[in-house]
Amino acid sequence: MQSASTDIAARAIGIIDQLKGKEGPLLPILHELQEEFGYVPHETLPLIAQALNISRAEVYGVVTFYHDYRDHPAGRHVLKLCRAEACQSMGGDALADKARQLLGIDWHGTTADGAVTLEPVYCLGLCACAPSAMLDGEVIGRLNAETLEEIAAEVRL
Structure with a gap:
């Protein structure tokens, strides 16, 4: 059985791979991750950074700058x-x-x-x-x- 973290990573990689070729892909990737999970899971930040060849700090800075991104699931x-x-x-x-x-x-x-x-x-x-x-x-x-x-x-x- 796949762990929850492994499942999140696999689903995130699919989203990242689908969108990383777009111009300015970071925001669309974050948006789709939030759409998929209801928040942007912390474990996806290094995956995004690696795929886009940017630092984890840059990804984290964008996630924390925009108030619409959540780092935990929202209520119903x-x-x-x-x-x-x-x-x-x-x-x-x-x-x-x-x-x-x-x-x-x-x-x-x-x-x-x-x-x-x-x-x-x-x-x-x-x-x-x-x-x-x-x-x-x-x-x-x-x-x-x-x-x-x-x-x-x-x-x-």
């Missing part, structure tokens, strides 16, 4: 709350505090039951409908405390 649902100025000016800070309280987690945390991961995002492009959020890729404008409570209950099911 991902709730992103906009932290940009327009949303903050429309009550986003209070909603962020409420979300953390309702879910019992902080930014980048996942509830103990694995139901939801809470992430900050800096602008969803819904400034005219601030404050905004995104739940599992679906944008939500004009977020308020009542809607946030409904979302928190929904993702905990």
